[in-house]
Amino acid sequence: MSEVYAARRARLRERAQAGGSQSALVTHPANVRYLAGPAPQDTVLLLGKRDDMLVCASPLDERPAEGRPDETLHIHTLPSPGGDPAVAAADLASANGAESMAVEEHHLTVTRHRALRSVAPALRLTDIGGAAEQLRVIKDEEEISCLRIAAEIADQALGELLESILVGRTERHLALELERRLVDHGADGPAFATSVATGPHSGRRGHRPTDRRVEEGDFLAVCLGATYRGYRCEIGRTFVIGTSPADWQIELYDLVFAAQRAARESLTPGAAYRDVDRAARQVLDSAGYSEGLAPLTGHGVGLEIDEDPQLAPAAMGKLDACVPVTVEPGVHLPGRGGVRIDDTLVVRPEADGGPELLTITTKELLAL
Template structure:
């Protein structure tokens, strides 16, 4: 469905692969159709961008939802009623379809520089303050200062490489490795990636060591290590996700080097988010909030969990996300008592508690939110009590967040509420995890983590209680540690009642309703 009603036409490749099952069911005299027939396809408004991104934006492009973006009148700001005058689009982009991987360029927070629209495969979001060059310089400074007692760091396609260079590529069988030393850096790059790297990063051609499929990749690796001066290194940090075959090649070309994990150097650098990262996390969190609100307006009773999961993912795409940030969790009834149940073919019944854990990815950064919702009828016995306990545990834990507080104190605050209510043994996972380029990264909010919280840290707070063969309840928000406390990134309802829920009768108040429209649209 589009974000505000009507079913979307999803990409053909998704439909061909069976990703969107049909929701049509045979009608019976006892049960009327749930929705009126779909009318003609119309252009739908898309949700607003938050904060400084809204004030700076000229467009937003979804990887899967192709088309050109245009403004109608005004771009809403994040605070109520705050608007900014429309800005003209680059005439060269008007009416021209964009390539499916077009992305945003973000302006520095607080500036009025516009977000530029770049078409092309995975165009790199370039921040106005040369974020990736600054991160590379900081990495070299830490190496020079001996903070990790190492000669170099070698990175592999993944979040560490993306963090330092902006290059976002899936791992493959070819040798693509970034060598960073205190004095220099070089990217061992397969020839077929050369132009892509130059277009999507600020790495100049002088920092590329290009090899072709006709070359010996191990010889190219050895030549690169020699060029940056680490062939005789004593200690080298390597990416945690480096494939074994590449680790063995590094060991062969640097035989004297002891290999350790790059987290020793990059962990402290990545754990505190800069303003550019926080702006992106706020943007994708707001899209996720909009989807959460819209999903509450549905009546998914009679649907399968899989159908509702596909609905949520379709709305994330309509909202501008490039896709889900992880496999969407829809756990209805007893399935909700399995914390990492994804979704299946169980039919959602009126009164079922449904755990909805989902997020999208926008401009490289993910969101992660969980709500537990009931549609259509009274929930099971004890559900209201359990939901109240979990919500209070989450509130107490979030209120604990401020600089200088150990992560363990946040976990303890949530766990004490649950234990005092008699459900301590049913809270079976950590209270939270960090979120950045990876949806799960440090800091981890556990009872054993005594690391003190610092401004810029972002993590989830998600207590849960799970009653086997009955139901589960989990509530999750992302939280930023600020200079004087904390900021929640999510503000959609944490109540369990869906829109139109009424005690003892099927929910019916939402059919035909749509959330308020916004002032920009995606035109085809």
């Protein structure tokens, strides 16, 4: 992996140097992980002219659970606890003769930025913006295989839940059981807080589980994901509880399913982000559900559960091959509930068979 990390850092260094900075400071944790491998909390990465350095708040464990960072990196540990590794990194950059350093202004707070300026007043600070996030958008096959395993784990956890008795159990307990099953099947942990929404709660994006119990006739909407080697996937399904769904439930389900399929089918290299969003939104719009929709139809996934691109009406940009995204339209009817269907897919050219579906649990409307 060392070569992979080194190549990623070389690309970011080029971006910093093209912006006129001799060094760059990476503070956003997912970016640090992408460029240097697993590292303890609060670790920052300093890219120098040639040499790079990890600055850690505390010594590396002998055998950390999450793995070790790239071993070709110099590691600097703060001499006393409680300091800010970013400030120490600015000090080091300045001592090594750097005149300028690009920083992640979208991650550094105003207070922390001021502390950097104050420890190294001669160092000119510039903004590297989301350069590291941009590098992360297109995944290599190693990253995609982590996502594939994460998706398998989520499918397994969800599949097992469907075989158990659901009526009478609370949203909170179902969410916890799903999270336990994710870990059972080898996840590092949940990719985000598992959402279980019953009855009138169903169909809401990011619903936080309550003590409401599953009842006959409910919609049950579940959204979960696993983290595997740092990579996070997402799956969402909606079910009906009882022997047969009501007509309004079937209608609403078919509609959301059609919207989700339209967006999935539009996932091709070169497709504009906003066109994928529009594909789903048009289906819902034309059935009269333009109000109260979520602001986006999907988003990138990877080391973070919500990363670039955003599949939203005002998003600028086009999809590339090897970009994993979610497709997750939904409709919520206040007081009644609703439907969300959510998959993680990888954009692939048509010659390779089109979008690769990672989350393969059935999207038929199951009555449980």
